[in-house]
Amino acid sequence: MTAGRLSLLLLGLFVPVALLSLVVGEVPVSALLRDPYLARMLFMELRLPRLVLAAAAGTALGISGAALQGLLRNPLASPDILGTSAGAALGAVVTGYFLGFSGTLAMAGGGIAGALIALALLLLLAGRGASSTTLILAGVAISALGGAMMNLALALAASPFAFYDMMFWLLGSFADRSIDHVRIGLPAMIAGSALVLSAARGLDALALGEDVAATLGHDVRPMHRRIVGGSAIAVGGAVAVAGIIGFVGLIVPHLVRPLVRNRPGPALLPSAVAGAVLLVAADIVTRFPLNGKTLPIGVVTAMLGAPFFLWLILSRRGMPS
Amino acid sequence: MSGIIASGIARPHLEGPLDIAVARGEIVGLIGPNGSGKTTLLRALAGLTAGDGMIAVEGAPLDAMTSSERARQLVYMPAGRRVDWPMRADDIVALSGADADTVAAALARVGMAAFASRRVDTLSTGERARVLLARVLAGRGDWLLLDEPTANLDPGHELDVLALLREEAARGAGVLASFHNLALAERHCDRCVLMREGRVVADGPPAAVLTDANLAVVYGIARDGGGWRRSAS
Numbered sequence: 001m002t003a004g005r006l007s008l009l010l011l012g013l014f015v016p017v018a019l020l021s022l023v024v025g026e027v028p029v030s031a032l033l034r035d036p037y038l039a040r041m042l043f044m045e046l047r048l049p050r051l052v053l054a055a056a057a058g059t060a061l062g063i064s065g066a067a068l069q070g071l072l073r074n075p076l077a078s079p080d081i082l083g084t085s086a087g088a089a090l091g092a093v094v095t096g097y098f099l100g101f102s103g104t105l106a107m108a109g110g111g112i113a114g115a116l117i118a119l120a121l122l123l124l125l126a127g128r129g130a131s132s133t134t135l136i137l138a139g140v141a142i143s144a145l146g147g148a149m150m151n152l153a154l155a156l157a158a159s160p161f162a163f164y165d166m167m168f169w170l171l172g173s174f175a176d177r178s179i180d181h182v183r184i185g186l187p188a189m190i191a192g193s194a195l196v197l198s199a200a201r202g203l204d205a206l207a208l209g210e211d212v213a214a215t216l217g218h219d220v221r222p223m224h225r226r227i228v229g230g231s232a233i234a235v236g237g238a239v240a241v242a243g244i245i246g247f248v249g250l251i252v253p254h255l256v257r258p259l260v261r262n263r264p265g266p267a268l269l270p271s272a273v274a275g276a277v278l279l280v281a282a283d284i285v286t287r288f289p290l291n292g293k294t295l296p297i298g299v300v301t302a303m304l305g306a307p308f309f310l311w312l313i314l315s316r317r318g319m320p321s
Numbered sequence: 322m323s324g325i326i327a328s329g330i331a332r333p334h335l336e337g338p339l340d341i342a343v344a345r346g347e348i349v350g351l352i353g354p355n356g357s358g359k360t361t362l363l364r365a366l367a368g369l370t371a372g373d374g375m376i377a378v379e380g381a382p383l384d385a386m387t388s389s390e391r392a393r394q395l396v397y398m399p400a401g402r403r404v405d406w407p408m409r410a411d412d413i414v415a416l417s418g419a420d421a422d423t424v425a426a427a428l429a430r431v432g433m434a435a436f437a438s439r440r441v442d443t444l445s446t447g448e449r450a451r452v453l454l455a456r457v458l459a460g461r462g463d464w465l466l467l468d469e470p471t472a473n474l475d476p477g478h479e480l481d482v483l484a485l486l487r488e489e490a491a492r493g494a495g496v497l498a499s500f501h502n503l504a505l506a507e508r509h510c511d512r513c514v515l516m517r518e519g520r521v522v523a524d525g526p527p528a529a530v531l532t533d534a535n536l537a538v539v540y541g542i543a544r545d546g547g548g549w550r551r552s553a554s
Contacts (some may be wrong), residue, residue, distance in 0.1 A: 215395060
């Protein structure tokens, strides 16, 4: 299947899921039909920003995961496993709680800077053309360090709510997001995703190694810069407004790639759309209270993603790293 | 100035300055023991490494060519047979930029037409090597820089590859390929370049390069009937 057709198909799937996400919630539809003012407020102030943010974050995580897997030629690469998301969360938390810039714009900037530092540190630690094992070890180390420092930062923060905020940062949420978050987060996620997408062309040739890609006329360095920079902007923006949401960037490319004949380049655009579908659907699930409590979205994606991750490990057993 | 002419090349692992030239229509065999600098030299000629010396393609300096100009003229194939994603054979060949007909023709030339829609991870190493060679042929570049194109192949397919390289030379391409099968290089190359410890130690017709003295010094082997034995050194 071509990337364009698959993206359109997934977009066709996105529309009903998006409409469902506008309808499902605590306030029943019948109440909204009776009160047009309430309906307008609810849609414009709460549900539409929530839908837009979930779709954009899914796009950012999906395309970043697909591009990082293609660039690093590693099926386990993704923003959460490589420590990019943890770096973004640490950057946003330090900016918001310690440097005193708690505005959405500053925290998004902190998130992007944190994501960029985490990715740069990863490439520095693992080196180019690193084996799967080295790369994942470096990612786990950065992820653990970033997560621990973020928890420490929140534990020491002067804010009385900081401890509760930890759950938001670690597990993510699209609840109570305002139009302000959309205004700041959306441009970052779109710009980052577009930058990543612009590097799609040379990714297939990279399957034969950097040398062959270079002799086929694909300059590897600009490709590196666009994917690393774009992922940092997209993931930094997503984490700053929605916290760390695991597994989306890991599993979406694996669902999409076989449908485009396992070519990493054409997998980018459909991974973006599929990420949006998955995250908007997961966000709908969080609205059904379990035992009177709503589920954090990171729990929903982890429950979907962790079994998939295990299957991925099992299917790679016996394969050379 | 015809052909690829490299002069005064120095790179890490190459004890330069080193000169080498490849003309249109010839197959040059690059031979030498493991670690003698064959791959380093091929990568330097493909423009993958920067360093001292001058490399010119038909009189045009490699440094001054854009990456797409280089891609049109120079085709490089590494010795590794690894493909990172389970892509289809025809998609691999299409990475050369060739259209569908050229891709199909190239796969047919290496005898892999029936495997066009197979995933490369389901092929044997030798079959994958032939698919990767089809990628080289489909590129239709004038200069083929091939690192061990016959590695992983059975004797029959080794001969097929040399026949294909001869066809490429006949259409006007220049071929520089490294080999470990000395008998194959001796029989099918127009010229051999022998390397040892990062230096070119002999360059000329195969019979003049693969002498008993050179084999003893460079490889530590001697002819023994149709094969080789370790020479006393």
